[in-house]
Amino acid sequence: MAQPSSKKQRTHPQYELLYHPGIPGRGEFIRLALEAAGVPYTDTANEQKDGYSTVQKICMNTGTESADGNPPVFSPPALRVPGAGKDGKSALIISQTPNILFYLGEKIGIAPEDEASKYHVQQLALTALDLNNEVHDSHHPIAVMLYYEDQKEESLKKAKDIRESRIPKFLSYFSRTLQHNEKTGGGQGKYLVGDSLTYADTTVWQVLDGCMFAFPKEMQARKSEFPDLFGAFYEGVKEHKGLKEYLSSERRLAYSMGVFRHYPELDRQ
Numbered sequence: 001m002a003q004p005s006s007k008k009q010r011t012h013p014q015y016e017l018l019y020h021p022g023i024p025g026r027g028e029f030i031r032l033a034l035e036a037a038g039v040p041y042t043d044t045a046n047e048q049k050d051g052y053s054t055v056q057k058i059c060m061n062t063g064t065e066s067a068d069g070n071p072p073v074f075s076p077p078a079l080r081v082p083g084a085g086k087d088g089k090s091a092l093i094i095s096q097t098p099n100i101l102f103y104l105g106e107k108i109g110i111a112p113e114d115e116a117s118k119y120h121v122q123q124l125a126l127t128a129l130d131l132n133n134e135v136h137d138s139h140h141p142i143a144v145m146l147y148y149e150d151q152k153e154e155s156l157k158k159a160k161d162i163r164e165s166r167i168p169k170f171l172s173y174f175s176r177t178l179q180h181n182e183k184t185g186g187g188q189g190k191y192l193v194g195d196s197l198t199y200a201d202t203t204v205w206q207v208l209d210g211c212m213f214a215f216p217k218e219m220q221a222r223k224s225e226f227p228d229l230f231g232a233f234y235e236g237v238k239e240h241k242g243l244k245e246y247l248s249s250e251r252r253l254a255y256s257m258g259v260f261r262h263y264p265e266l267d268r269q
């Protein structure tokens with residue numbers, strides 16, 4: 001991993017993750033980055049009494065400000081960074097998962113130092129998050145506000161397309177990137193960009209893991225097509241310092257009714 005931006009700076013602000021309680025969801029991409037970097041943070045809704053009302057006040061209000069002079073937030077996740085606001089005293093609040101990852105990448109040393117690689121990391125995270133969104137649409141293809149049961153027929157069609165054409169296309173891209181980096185960047189088949197863990201790895205890993213929960217049969221069948229991705233990469237990230245401890249801790253929340261849901265009828269039959 002790269003060193004945090006200011007090499008002299010050994011302490012970090014107490015980062016606050018503002019997200020829904022009880023589900024991994026998009027908050028998980030932020031948790032994994034922080035956990036892999038070994039940087040402490042507060043998971044406000046899960047750890048603080050009345051934490052979710054704080055999240056709601058900041059991220060789900062209809063006003064012209066989120067808090068501390070920051071512009072409104074569209075939806076969780078958001079990151080609150082005490083002391084990092086415009087005036088250098090108040091808190092900075094930013095949202096959009098890839099935006100938060102881009103911010104944290106440099107600050108906590110989980111992005112490469114050279115400019116080209118920084119954008120390659122972001123490109124991978126954005127692509128993994130595209131797949132995350134498509135998987136969400138497998139159970140909500142018509143309307144976010146409708147129940148799955150009210151859009152089941154369309155879900156069956158959408159899930160079939162995601163499994164048969166989209167998942168292999170994304171997996172092929174991640175696998176080809178691993179191969180490219182093995183040849184040119186010292187990735188050893190374990191890292192997508194460069195020779196150490198970045199938030200591209202944690203983000204792609206989380207989407208792979210989520211897809212294994214949502215579509216276990218489909219993903220099992222794909223393993224032999226992408227042995228590098230399911231092997232050295234997937235297993236390697238799981239074993240990474242910080243992540244190994246986190247993944248076996250109770251902070252790692254179980255998949256349930258978030259983006260990654262397991263409806264057997266949507267999986268390969």
Ligand SMILES: N[C@@H](CCC(=O)N[C@@H](CS)C(=O)NCC(=O)O)C(=O)O
Pocket residue numbers: 025026027075076077095096097098129
């Ligand atoms: N593109 C946004 C999507 C954020 C999002 O969809 N958040 C969900 C929870 S994972 C939410 O609460 N959405 C409420 C809404 O969109 O109305 C991101 O990546 O952060």
